[in-house]
Amino acid sequence: MASATGFGVYDAHQDDSKQAQWRADKWMIAGTLLMGTGVLGIFGLPLFFYGLNLQIQAGKAGLSVRPLIVTLIGYLVIIDSSLNSLGWAMDLFANHSLINRVLTAGWGAVFDGGYFWHYNELMVGPYAVGGAGAPGEKGWEISLILACFCPRLAAAIGLLQMKRWGQQWLIVTCWMGLIVWIGYNLNMTFYADVRYANITFPVWGWWVYDIFYITPFLSLPYLHTVNREIFSD
Secondary structure (H helix, E strand, O other): OHHHHHHHHHHHHHHHHHHHHHHHHHHHHHHHHHHHOOOOHHHHHHHHHHHHHHHHHHHHOOOOOOOHHHHHHHHHHHHHHHHHHHHHHHHHHOOOOHHHHHHHHHHHHHOOHHHOOOOOOOEEOOEEOOOOOOHHHHHHHHHHHHHHHHHHHHHHHHHHOOEHHHHHHHHHHHHHHHHHHHHHHHHHHHOHHHHOOOOOOOOHHHHHHHHHHOHHHHHHHHHHHOOHHHOEO
């Protein structure tokens, strides 16, 4: 009878923990979705922090919730991947749309002249491609949306679910992200005469914005040292 009672208490604890984690995740997911659009990020931040506080309070109450560092890394990678995927997809497939010409070209005039000067003038042979005018930028867009940022998004979701495959694939895609960070900044430098010329915040403005790309530096030390047994199959 004592054993049955013990199992009952354990099951109740697990149910309360799952409910508390999901209650926090609903707020953090809503905030992350808004921040992932870039434009509505200011509205998503308080929602995310409210959900984060709910998780912290649940942990203090003795419930078995996700480790805080896993939550921060997982959602930060989702925001990073969403911003890159959405922004580049708009430039690649919707470069003549009104919202793209307002938001993307406006952002380009402030931080990155490659999305402002000669925008929608790129020609590849006899074909008009549109979007950012630097050929190297198109190569990054096409390859990284499919090969890096979408897999990183899936890996981050797996990590938040405490799946071992999520942790393993996030390691892989974070190393890819490190290569992206180095290569992309070199690409920016090669086109510096266009991308940093006659814009509102040249060079230093880009490095402020570049903070979204440092997730590999923040994630890899933890992902390589954490006890993998905390993640399930």
